[in-house]
Amino acid sequence: MPLSNLLEVVKKEIRQLIRDKRTLALVLLQPVVIILFLGFCLHHDVSDMDAFVFIQETGNYHIEKHSQDILEVIEECEAFHITNQVDSTSKIYDAIRDGEARVGVICNSSGWIGFKLTFVYDSTNRMIDGVVKEGMANVSEELLDILIVQPQYFEVQSESHFGEYTYFESYTPGILCLATFWVCMSISSLSVIMEKTSGTIERLLTTPYSKVEIIVGKLIGNSMAAVSASITSISIVFWIFGADVKGEIPIILLVSILVGLVSLGHGLLISAFVESEREAVQITAYLFLIYLFLSNMFWPLENMHWSMAYARLGCFLTYAVNALDGIMLKGYSVLEVEQDLVILGIFGLFFLLTGILAFRRKITKT
């Protein structure tokens, strides 16, 4: 192989890359943004989980005498951060169910001198599971030292509030959202771009078809992709992997279709700003990664950098994952995830309207 030929090909490739400003921008910016997002969002060393504590003091020597010490030991443990002290067990369960706390610590008596610590925790994220158990071990070790109590009088136990899930099951809401998002967003942006590059959009604009008919018709046609992607993903999750989660399949399907429709609108908006199929795929992949980090579908919110914790509020997949998490893992009804669904709908409308406006502007300019 003559080296000069190879060098020519290399030179040509570098020139092409440098002169294509959009690709160059992606090449330079992508690693920076992705690494920043990774650095700020991904932490396996979860700490300071919001904890509610209930200490039932009555009738127990150790608890009455050392309630303050118990609180201090829990607070000093890196895993927990006490945000509230409540006066009943039911308030602990309510706080976890409503997402106000990740962990609840119930301290009550076990006989006259013995006592029991129960760590109730949100079991929908498997990373938290390990951290809670580690935290429990640390707290009990400290308490045994401080309280000078015989181990047989001191019991520590954990209780997963929403049931036990496998790793796969605990990630199914995120997986469903991502699969539907990817399919719908790429289908919608690519189909618009292909119409632009093939010239069919221009041809249509010289006919009596109106711009609104063209855009809305396209979206309705593409919504088949949302339905199909949702049915396929759900079928695989339930029938191939046999996920044993809560929630009715038709409800899960409807939420997944809603995620697909919002993603179609997002794709339309993207297509108004890109010039080629390659750019559309690059941007879609880019957003896929950013949304993956931001929506805390795999990594818990705790220890996410504050800037990312705010940024996630602007990511529609956050609300999609919250809603499906609620339905599939926590057993919420649709009404209980109403707020997330409404926000998701607002995102959908925003994408759709801005997408239509941007697209209209773009095709008017062509």
Place this chain on the structure above:
Amino acid sequence: MSKRHIVISVDNLTVKYGGFVAAENISFKVFSNQVFGILGPNGAGKTSILRVLTTLMKPAHGKAVVGSYDVAKNVKDIRPLIGVVPESFALYTYLTARENLLFFSKPYHLAKELQSKNIERVSAILKIQDRLDDKIITFSSGMKQKISIACAVIHNPKILFMDEPTIGLDPKIRRTIWKLIADSKEKMTILMTTHYLEEAEQMCDNVAIIDQGHMVAQGNPLELNQLHSAQSLEEVFIKCTGEE
């Protein structure tokens, strides 16, 4: 024979893309049942003029009237009157030829019978009957161009705009397209851009030669030959636009 009337009137038309002037102070008239050719080298501004006349762009200055409608104001009135053959094939590749034809004829609300009759008639002229139910993706460039032209004339437009209709096609297909243009002249007015001067000489009743956005000559090909003491339109073209 009925008296000819003006179908397209372009008056001091200027077309701009941002600050770039693609065509400036262009004026010409096209009469009914004429074939009018806009000739010019690549980048002369031919397609830009066509884009204004087919309602894809608004003029920066001047006026253009298609039918009896101003392109700047009456887009919705113009679109039902025109058929457009774009420079690229602009077809849906995963639809069949028939599906493309039906889709592009739909907004004109033709009666079903007329629609079927038109498909038969146009496909017979363009010799595409045997492949009507094949997907566009399986077609050669020549076949694609034939379908593209069929899509533009399927609704019997009064005015047909064709942007380089025979570019890159083999002589056989070119002849078929010339025949369609010649046959259609009785029913419609045709404005085409081309840089095949032999084609223009043969097909066009009148031509306008554009160079670097400016009109350099216009008239009947024979008159232009006489005026410029040339043997052919190609000679006129070179005299007007200069050697490369």
